[in-house]
Amino acid sequence: MQPFTQRVVETIKSIPEGKVATYGQIAELAGSRRAARRVVWVLHAMSEAHGLPWHRVVSASGEIALRDDEARMMQTMLLEHEGVEVDDRGRIDLDRYRYRPGDAD
DNA sequence: AGTGTGACTTGGG
């Protein structure tokens, strides 16, 4: 596994319950600001094997990015279970729920 | 090696 991939995995694992991070944010935290699409690939390839909290990753617009309706429902359910509000269009208020590393909560 | 694809992002209109 490439170092960047490893860092993406660690970054995703570091997102706390009740918070979300965007693809671009994860890419930046892992050291490559423009690598949002690699984050997508990591989620596909490593989510299961590494037990990643994949549901805490959303798009820069605060939207659930999954295409598949069932999967969207699943993500919505997992997030709301952690106290993250998701509206009926699958949108999340990033001002409220965005993960900010280093914040004292 | 070229092309297509993806749970993306940004910038412009």
Add this chain to the structure above:
DNA sequence: ACCCAAGCCACAC
């Protein structure tokens, strides 16, 4: 706020 075109990076064929 929505739509679109480019840019982005790695992978599979």
